[in-house]
Amino acid sequence: MNARLVYLTILAGLTATIFGQTPTRDVFGGSSCMGCHGQSAMGGLGPPLAKTKLSIEEFQKIVRSGKGMMPAIKENDLSPGDLQEVYTEVSNKPWLEDQIPIAYKVGRFLSPTSVSHIFMVAFLFCGIFAVRGITYWLRCAGFKQLLPSLAKLGWAKAIGIALKSLIVDGFLVGSLWKNNKKRWVMHGLLIYGFCGLLLADILIAIFNPQRGQLPLTDPLKLLPIVSGFAVALGVCYVMYRYKKDEYIDNGLTLGKDFLFVNLLFHVAISGFLVVTLKRLGINDWVMTIYLYHLASVFLLIVTGPFTRFQHMYVVPIMVAVTRLTEAVTATGVELGFQREPSPGRHHKSARIAEDVLKQVGLEGKVVMRYYP
Numbered sequence: 001m002n003a004r005l006v007y008l009t010i011l012a013g014l015t016a017t018i019f020g021q022t023p024t025r026d027v028f029g030g031s032s033c034m035g036c037h038g039q040s041a042m043g044g045l046g047p048p049l050a051k052t053k054l055s056i057e058e059f060q061k062i063v064r065s066g067k068g069m070m071p072a073i074k075e076n077d078l079s080p081g082d083l084q085e086v087y088t089e090v091s092n093k094p095w096l097e098d099q100i101p102i103a104y105k106v107g108r109f110l111s112p113t114s115v116s117h118i119f120m121v122a123f124l125f126c127g128i129f130a131v132r133g134i135t136y137w138l139r140c141a142g143f144k145q146l147l148p149s150l151a152k153l154g155w156a157k158a159i160g161i162a163l164k165s166l167i168v169d170g171f172l173v174g175s176l177w178k179n180n181k182k183r184w185v186m187h188g189l190l191i192y193g194f195c196g197l198l199l200a201d202i203l204i205a206i207f208n209p210q211r212g213q214l215p216l217t218d219p220l221k222l223l224p225i226v227s228g229f230a231v232a233l234g235v236c237y238v239m240y241r242y243k244k245d246e247y248i249d250n251g252l253t254l255g256k257d258f259l260f261v262n263l264l265f266h267v268a269i270s271g272f273l274v275v276t277l278k279r280l281g282i283n284d285w286v287m288t289i290y291l292y293h294l295a296s297v298f299l300l301i302v303t304g305p306f307t308r309f310q311h312m313y314v315v316p317i318m319v320a321v322t323r324l325t326e327a328v329t330a331t332g333v334e335l336g337f338q339r340e341p342s343p344g345r346h347h348k349s350a351r352i353a354e355d356v357l358k359q360v361g362l363e364g365k366v367v368m369r370y371y372p
């Protein structure tokens, strides 16, 4: 190499250093991206961006609309020019295998797909024990003994009566509507709020599987927010009633009742926090609170069949059995109970009965069986 070429090469290098973009501007280094994608863009909570294989269009789309746990980053936080620059910077960053942090492995583990797999397993677990619980209560209600009478009544009619009861007595809580509209509303906040959250999760899995960020006015966003509010309000009301009602502690289920109510409360609160923090751009905390949210939902589901959560499916089914027995008696196909062959379904019954027994001097002389 002759001296002149060496000189030119050095000059070119210097010019690039002084006027080139890379050393003078480090947009990535000063951006919020770094917090989640790592100082050297080799990943943090989010995947490595170094040597990204995404096209600029794909890159922009992900940044502007968010993806999974990544919040959408709007133009006031990162101008289009800076976004372009970030893309160029990360594309040129070297791939440093040994810098991939453990946090990224956790983050990857929590991708929408694996989270939905974890929850599928949780639901399966819950389903198995729920079916086990339901069969137990059906046995207590003498459902097997009822079956021959239902055959006489006609299966189509029996199924019609059961379905109607599940909708009117169960889903619409008809008896509470008749007796106490205010309590119906408060009770409704819990059931319909809970159903809304469940429905939202299913709809999001179908229509927004990557969980990209949506505007607050989008129905897919509104549904879980409104439902979450309803649940939180309903839970507060239940807590209030627990404070007021001296019979609420039957000495048997208070702990399990509280576990359910508490978990539901944590699910709602953590859900709101995640949405709020994402909106406010407080991204450092999003992942932690999201983990707290996932853990609450997970615990709510897997403890469900053993807590007051059972109330939601055991009571409607038991009332449907009652309606079937009533129909059997009323249509005269069989003599039988006119009412309540199913277990008493009031969780306070045991305490009230004990008090009555005390008053009539029979305390301890009568053995009582408790039904939740």
Ligand code: HEC
Residues within 6 Å of the ligand: 031, 032, 033, 034, 035, 036, 037, 045, 046, 047, 049, 054, 059, 062, 063, 067, 068, 069, 070, 071, 073, 078, 086, 107, 111, 112, 283, 284, 286, 287
């Ligand atoms: C709160 C943490 C967080 C912040 C802040 C953040 N990201 Fe992300 N990012 C993630 C996570 C988590 C993923 C993985 C999403 C998924 O695949 O579910 C991701 C994914 C991406 C992807 C897709 C990568 C791929 O290979 O699929 C790109 C591109 C990206 N982020 C760019 C950026 C840019 C640019 C910024 C800054 C303007 C930024 N991110 C800020 C957490 C974040």
